[in-house]
Amino acid sequence: MKQGERVDGRFRLVECLGSGGMGSAWKADDAVAGGLVVVKLKHPAYSTAGGTERREQESLRRRFEREVRLLRGLEHPHIPRYVHHGEHAGEPYLAMEYVEGRTLRRMQGTVKLAEAAALLVPLAEALLCLHTRGIVHRDVKPSNIVVRGDGRTFLIDLGIAYLLDPEATRYTEDGQTPGSHGYMAPEALRGDRAATSPATDCYALGCVAFLLLTGRRPYEGEPGGLEYHHLNSPPPRPSSLRPTLPADIDGVVHRLLAKAPEDRAGLAELRAVLAAYLPRAGDDAPSPALNPDPTLFYRGGSADAPAGGRTAGPGPADGGPDLAELAELARGGDLIALDAALDAARDYHGLRPPEIARAQLAAADRHHAAAGHTRTGCGYRHAVERALRSAGGSLHLEALIGSAECLLAAGRPGEAHALREAADRALGARRPGRGEPLAERLQALAVLLRDHGPRA
Known part of the structure; x- marks a missing residue:
């Protein structure tokens, strides 16, 4: 694929956002609905000379089609929406909402409590939506978290999401460890079956919360390597690096990082604790200013206001x-x-x-x-x-x-x-x-x- 090419006669490719073993992702213009979308394209099939390559390609196709099914069934304000899917040049593609913004990976340093709550509460809600539908994300990390210009936070990339339905076909073999270094739960690092439970996402979000509250990932800078500590060392307390942190936030993040999945705090608990620290309509903007500003979603009423900027009225007169x-x-x-x-x-x-x-x-x-x-x-x-x-x-x-x-x-x-x-x-x-x-x-x-x- 190349810039300017049209996919299925509808999506004009503008910029390649990334490419991997499964396929590539492009920012594209939607000629039908207008606006920008992300088009995910599966790579063309390998040579059919070998049975291993054919089986791998068939597995990749099923995985790609599974992601389409996952997104089609989701409707959540903090998950990019499905737009369209089809085939191009004999290979499947998926188009979804393009979220223009900055990833957490590009937002450095610690944040204030209101800012942390404004980032983490939407992520907890997005994961709760996935988990109640039997889906585990499995790759929660800063580069998969985007803050849009209006302050809305999105959890993106369900590429390695795992269905909890026992009848669903599995696409990751036992012993593999999907996820990203520094955010993987101990069971994921070991390749256990427990790595496909919602508690794995809880651990990863705990790592993200630790980063936001302290400015560094759990165990970062300690001798022995991150993987060793994630597997063996007691879960750290963010208050060890930020002593003024309130005890309820310190406690829930500490328990998100528990080694055993059954000992971890749940997303509902995290959301309940952080709710008290969320900014409210009319609060002052953060100082120094943030760009983008996740508190705007709550401060400016955009968490509640409909598209177009209409405000609440008393009745049908308007x-x-x-x-x-x-x-x-x-x-x-x-x-x-x-x-x-x-x-x-x-x-x-x-x-x-x-x-x-x-x-x-x-x-x-x-x-x-x-x-x-x-x-x-x-x-x-x-x-x-x-x-x-x-x-x-x-x-x-x-x-x-x-x-x-x-x-x-x-x-x-x-x-x-x-x-x-x-x-x-x-x-x-x-x-x-x-x-x-x-x-x-x-x-x-x-x-x-x-x-x-x-x-x-």
């Missing part, structure tokens, strides 16, 4: 959906109608209005009640908790409790325990009166969790 009607549906209307009204309201008003936050919580409660196995409710709560956080107060507290209930029912008591602790802290700060419903609900959750052990 052509927007009626929030009073949405509130009525949330109190007892048809669930399908509530979902449709929520979609329309979010598209127009964003997530900031309290009516939308309350409707999101009502819909989450009812989806959770309607799902016999709780998986749907749990995933739904993961999607709405960020919006509820912006409303604060009892709505955020109720979302934390509901998320913990869903996780416990879904067989994930460790994460449920972490969210219950976050809800405990939030409730204690409010000094609840005797008999407050949320306090009673939290106490009932604590009783259920007690059956699973002191730390679930």
Whole structure:
């Protein structure tokens, strides 16, 4: 392939972004939808003279087609969206959203707590989205994290993602170690089967968090080599390099780096801890200035504002959906109608209005009640908790409790325990009166969790 060539008559290649054993990636103009995309092209087949080469090419083709299936099924604000796929010159290609921005690899030094939270919370949410769909990313690292000009953070490159479905075809042989040096979990370095669990992504994100908070990767600069320490040395505490770091952040990052996958903190816990440090609308810009600035996504309302810069309005007078009607549906209307009204309201008003936050919580409660196995409710709560956080107060507290209930029912008591602790802290700060419903609900959750052990 060369610059200026058209793929499938639609995508004009502008610049080669990289090439590897599987194929190449190009920035390209989309002649149909307009704008820039990334086109991933599989390399042409090797000579068919040898059976080994044919088998390898067939494996690469299946892997490429698998990435297409993964992206087609994903819809998340921090994962590039699928655009198109097809064949060119007899080989498959995939076109996806091009994210114009800077990778974390190019952002040097430590960052302030608000900046770290603004980077890590979207990454945790993106990975939660993948994990609830049975996908492990397996290559979380700074060069696969991009911050766009408007402050939105993206997790890119699912090229070696692994399906957790036991019926899915495997494309990585046992003993291989997909991932990147300095961010690989011990089980990945050993080539264990456990390297295909979500805990592997938790470890890698812990390494990224350590880098952001301290300015260097775990074990960097220590004698003996990174691989040796990742396999054998106790997990480091970021507070050893940044003594003023709050204990809750220090603790959760330290436990993300636990050697055993079952001992690691979960993504929901990381997100719950960092939520308290996120910037809010109206906060001052970082000083010194960042370019791009990940806090802008939260400070400027871009986390909640719809495309085009429209702002929330009180009702339909400006052509927007009626929030009073949405509130009525949330109190007892048809669930399908509530979902449709929520979609329309979010598209127009964003997530900031309290009516939308309350409707999101009502819909989450009812989806959770309607799902016999709780998986749907749990995933739904993961999607709405960020919006509820912006409303604060009892709505955020109720979302934390509901998320913990869903996780416990879904067989994930460790994460449920972490969210219950976050809800405990939030409730204690409010000094609840005797008999407050949320306090009673939290106490009932604590009783259920007690059956699973002191730390679930």
